[in-house]
Amino acid sequence: MVALQDSVISIICFKWAPRPGYRSKFEAVHVHTLRNMVRRHYPDPHRFICITDDPTGLDADVEVVPLWDDHAELANPSFKDGPSCYRRLKMFSPDIGKLVGERFVCIDLDVVIVDDLRPLFNRSEDFVGFRNPVPEWPLNGSMFMMTAGARPDVWNSFDPLISPKLTHEANMRGSDQGWVSYVLGWSEAMWDGGDGVISFQREVMRKAGRLPKGARVVFFWGKFDPWSRQARAVSPWIKEHYR
Secondary structure: OEEEEEEEEEEEEEEOOOOOOOOOOOOOOHHHHHHHHHHHHOOOOEEEEEEEEEOOOOOOOEEEOOOOOOOOOOOOOOOOOOOOOOHHHHHHHOOOOOHHHEEEEEEEOEEEEOOHHHHOHHHOEEHHHHEEOOOOOEEEEEEEEEEEEOHHHHHOOOOOHHHHHHHOOOOOOOOOOHHHHHHHHHOOOOOOHHHOOOEHHHHHHHHHHOOOOOEEEEEEEOOOOOOHHHHHOOOOOOHHHHH
């Protein structure tokens, strides 16, 4: 498929202060490392945007969008100690393009990019999600790509009192990813291991830390971060790519 040509794609990350006691702390250096990895592996024109409540230390070439407070205090219904990312649902609002552009990829900071991103990002579908490596629900929130406003029901139908309960009862785990899975289901275009989009905990750890052939993007969740000593002890290849 051919990339949409009417707008430059935006690569977007989020950075906000985690709740007290959360396992990971995200800083400007993690934003810069993601920017560097994207720059090496996506040579096509793009914008790099950080949506954040604290732009301190960010380089001038990182576009900053102030983080909104919508659903900021809403708890993760599935994992008591897990992150709550309901704020990201606003990426599905009909007018989000005014803030970030008409075509964008939203990608987590705890990621290692190891190969060419063009086969992933130069696609024409109006939404592409990351097929969840945990097969009980369809989508993982670590990365998705869309044309702004393409799936407005995800934002418009969200009820902070009812929606988390619905997703939990339907076994759609997580915060925003649970609701996106609940609304969009299994029929959307998705990246998976065949595209080189994989999970460190699932695909890499099951290969004794080795990087699988064909990998492009490796996402981390749970107790491992790509900058952690534990992950690098298991997978020395991280140091080569996470920079």
